[in-house]
Amino acid sequence: MSGQKFGGPDTHAESGRTRGRGRPQKISREQIICAARSVAPEVLTMQAVADVLGVDPTSLNYHVGGKAGLRELVARDVFESELRRVVLPAEGDWRQVLTLFATALRDAVVVVGTLVPYLRPSHAGGSATLASVERVLRALVEAGFGIEEARGALMLVTDAAASAGRDALTAQRGGDPDVAELAAALSVVPETNFPMLRDVVAISQRPRRDAEEDRLSFDLTVIIAGLQHRLTTNRR
Known part of the structure; x- marks a missing residue:
């Protein structure tokens, strides 16, 4: 960026x-x-x-x-402009709606780029964002979730998408400093110690062009599976 x-x-x-x-x-x-x-x-x-x-x-x-206010203004405008590009289907499976919404959020965070620290929760009040959130909630409620459950699902998906977007930006800047710190800690202990952590570091340091897509896909799979189980339980 x-x-x-x-x-x-x-x-x-x-x-x-x-x-x-x-x-x-x-x-x-x-x-x-x-x-x-x-x-x-x-x-x-x-x-x-x-x-x-x-x-x-x-x-x-x-x-x-001031400068901070200026950067907030631009971050909000870029974020809202990106979400406006995505139109969620008026009809369709709730899982598809969630996936499209999460992908759009992640991509919007990536485009905001270095101004992400200036993107506040209050910036979710733009018309494009509100329309998307309303559509997600409606899809969940129509599928059989209560409004509280729909709210919880929305928060989980939003957090996962934002985190994936930030991870993508971190990767563009040269990698996650937490992974580098963990690798440094492992380098001073015997190589036979903590094999699982060493595997995690190796995977995290592996260059992957679509790492953020892999991360979001995994998170969504887990979230949707949990929601599907809850929905099945509710129906019983």
């Missing part, structure tokens, strides 16, 4: 450069987002966005309040 830009500049950004002295130019939230997405996330600052818009950085304060 290094150096990758979220999108191209907008004509709004050009309009900011033509303004001369006088009253401060009014900048809209949409202009700020557009300009911010034309900047590589690693160097996203108030000054960088102000430079794109051709305004003073203080002009952005009303909407973002």
